[in-house]
Amino acid sequence: MSLEFRDAVRERSHIRDGLVIVDTFVNHKVDPILMRSCGEWLARELGQADIVITSEASGIAPALAAATALGVPMVFAKKRPAPSEGSIARQVVSPTKGDRSWLEIKPHVLDGVHTAVVVDDFLSAGRTALEISVLISVAGVVIVGLGVAIEECWTGGRGVVEGHGV
Secondary structure, eight states: OOOOHHHHHHOEEEETTEEETTTTTTTOOOOHHHHHHHHHHHHHHHHSSSEEEEEETTTHHHHHHHHHTTTOOOEEEEESSOTTTOOOEEEEEEETTTTEEEEEOOOGTOOOEEEEEEEEESSSHHHHHHHHHHHHHHHHHHHEEEEEEEEEEOOOOOHHHHHHTT
């Protein structure tokens, strides 16, 4: 992680109910300078791909920053109560809210895309990252990397996604 971003996590976040709260600079109020730093670091670590993929909504800031640094488009999987006709969709459970929703991507936004990196704000239990990876793989896109702004190491998410080859 970039030194600036690491320092912000240490100094500006807090823990509530076992969750790292970063709503003053990542996922409610967004600090664009920190996101640029985070995106540049993610781009260096992940390497080149045709596209950056994330989920709606909190992953958008770090994913857009990474896509900007890589010079490629970003697509976010939209959260829906039910999948739309013609979409590629996977159901997920929110680690913060516990509710179920569907992540969906319209296939045409992936036309010409062969490789992707998945970027999100958090890696917690790994469910969202895994479902996005499966969703993209169904579309025939190869996942070449997964990057997150913040990993909650105590939740086991890394093992979940690595156990599925991500």
